[in-house]
Amino acid sequence: MTQFGIATNAYRTNGQEKAEFHNVVTWDRLAEICGQYLGKGQQVAIEGRLQTRSWDDDRGQRHWKTEVVATNVEMLSGRRKKDYDAETAADALVAQAAHLGESPAGDSIPASEPIADGDSDDDADESQDDDAVSAA
Numbered sequence: 001m002t003q004f005g006i007a008t009n010a011y012r013t014n015g016q017e018k019a020e021f022h023n024v025v026t027w028d029r030l031a032e033i034c035g036q037y038l039g040k041g042q043q044v045a046i047e048g049r050l051q052t053r054s055w056d057d058d059r060g061q062r063h064w065k066t067e068v069v070a071t072n073v074e075m076l077s078g079r080r081k082k083d084y085d086a087e088t089a090a091d092a093l094v095a096q097a098a099h100l101g102e103s104p105a106g107d108s109i110p111a112s113e114p115i116a117d118g119d120s121d122d123d124a125d126e127s128q129d130d131d132a133v134s135a136a
Contacts (some may be wrong), residue, residue, distance in 0.1 A: 001025060001026070001027055002025070002026045002031035002032075002034045002035045003023060003024065003025050003026075003067075004023075004024055004034065004038065005020070005021055005023055005024070006022050006024055006044065006046065007019050007020070007021050007022075008020050008021075009019065014041060021068075022067070022068055023065065023067040023068070024048075024067065024068045024070050024073075025051075025068070025069050025070065026069075026070045026073065028068075030070065030071075030072075030073060033073075033078050034073055035071075036087070037075065038073075038075070041077075042075060042077045043075075043076040043077040044073055044074060044075055044077075045074040045076055046068060046070050046072070046073050046074075047070065047071055047072040047073075048069050048071045048072070049068070049069050049071070050057040050066060050067075050068060050069075051066070051067055051069045052064060052065065052067075053065050053067075074084040080094070090104075092102050106130045
């Protein structure tokens with residue numbers, strides 16, 4: 001599972017711009033691809049469904065969170081050169097480790113099931129500006 005924030009902009013007739021922030025969740029192979037290729041400031045087109053979950057915190061307060069569960073994510077701004085260079089260097093290190101018979105550190109197994117209501121680890125305030133991806 002990969003979670004990230006996106007910003008959308010609404011332009012009003014008087015020339016003002018209003019930004020809104022949305023949480024996006026991806027699963028399985030789409031989560032792997034988003035985690036590998038998306039970065040802050042890239043433009044994306046997202047298709048999916050809205051999902052609202054609720055949970056009670058330690059103080060008994062009920063919290064609600066609405067997120068987009070993405071079924072399709074399209075990169076509109078392409079990959080940046082520095083990202084491509086970093087990916088090429090990382091792939092070379094993985095190949096070198098495999099050649100030496102070592103497995104690379106940090107291999108993870110992607111989640112295959114959504115978080116059930118009430119099982120959220122993200123009760124703390126989130127800073128969406130740190131990992132926001134802008135949407136077109």
